[in-house]
Amino acid sequence: MTTRKRVLSGMRPTGPLHLGNYHGALANWVEMQDAYDCFFFIADWHALTSDYENTGRISDYVKSMMIDWLSAGLTPDKCTMFVQSHIKEHAELFLLLSMITPVPWLERNPTYKDQIVQMESKDLSTFGFLGYPVLQAADIIIYKADAVPVGVDQVPHVEITREIARRFNYFYGNIFPEPDAILTQTPKVLGIDRRKMSKSYNNAIFLSDPPEEVAKKVSRMITDPNRARKSDPGDPDICNVFSFHQIYSDPEKVRRIDVQCRAAEIGCVDCKKIMAESLVNAMAPMRDRRIYYEKRPGEVADIIIAGGEKARQEARKTMEEVRMALKI
Secondary structure (H helix, E strand, C coil): CCCCCEEEEEECCCCCCEHHHHHHHHHHHHHHCCCCEEEEEECHHHHHHHHCCCCCCHHHHHHHHHHHHHHHCCCCCCEEEEEHHHCCHHHHHHHHHHCCCCHHHHHCCHHHHHHHHHCCCCCCCCHHHHCHHHHHHHHHHCCCCCEEEECHHHHHHHHHHHHHHHHHHHHHCCCCCCCEEEECCCCCCECCCCCECCCCCCCCCECCCCHHHHHHHHHCCCCCCCCCCCCCCCCHHHCHHHHHHHHHCCHHHHHHHHHHHHCCCCCHHHHHHHHHHHHHHHCHHHHHHHHHHHCCHHHHHHHHHHHHHHHHHHHHHHHHHHHHHHCC
16 A cells, blocks of 8 residues: 655635635645645744734634635545644744754745845844744644645745754654655736736735626736737737636637737737636636535534644644654
8 A cells, every 4th residue: 555645735824815826836736635645734823924913814814715725626535724823733843943943044045035125014023034934844844744835936945944854853863754845837827917916916816706806807907018909910928818818718719819819800808708708617616616615614614623633633743753852
């Protein structure tokens, strides 16, 4: 009997999930749950690293994120879903790992430097923000995960975790595996204004948007900026609407629109209507699952509790080993 490799990943509950989140992570998670022993957690403590002044909505975001996950196709029969703060052992391991993690490892973290610049309006000069890679390492190695699914730009995060695990093992014995990064390919999904899809840019199509809202947002999408009139030939290669067609429309429709756009045989308004229909149809199974779970909040709560119990059992086993290794 072959034992499945264990995969772990998480998301910060900072608001409703959108198509960028779906293609950036969730779609891969849904596929992975059939091939790996998957642990997925809602990282509510991590949300505090940048939003520590406004914590009032985190609890609501946790519930809505779980519904987003279930709507996308994650299922408790195939994976373990839980909330980070429900497993207090994460905090204990974070404390112990922080005792052995050199500060220069954290200061050279590229994400730390980038976010300090990008979020200059917030005071991020906190220990929690500097030390979040240590908490992230605790999240991963407490479950002895074999791998973490990430994009290429996130590989340094996994490398810090590997270094921390390696340093712990050097001091106290071989307790933790060094997790590998599973590189995931994600289609490019921009917001309706052609910038990165983001809640803060007000340009996102959310997984929870009803069909009429999806169609309204698609109607506002920026197309080929050089095409001023319907009679002008368009260039699908630089059109955001066409990039959505490539993801959501069937191949024959994509080929036809490509030809018609370049020959000025179809206008942007009609093209958007066709794409909106394709997108709404593609999101229909998600929408049906959402309706099911929104009507059953008790079932969602039970899924969170059951996932937490399973995660807690694994975390407690690991922490028993850790305490014995540290002789405390």
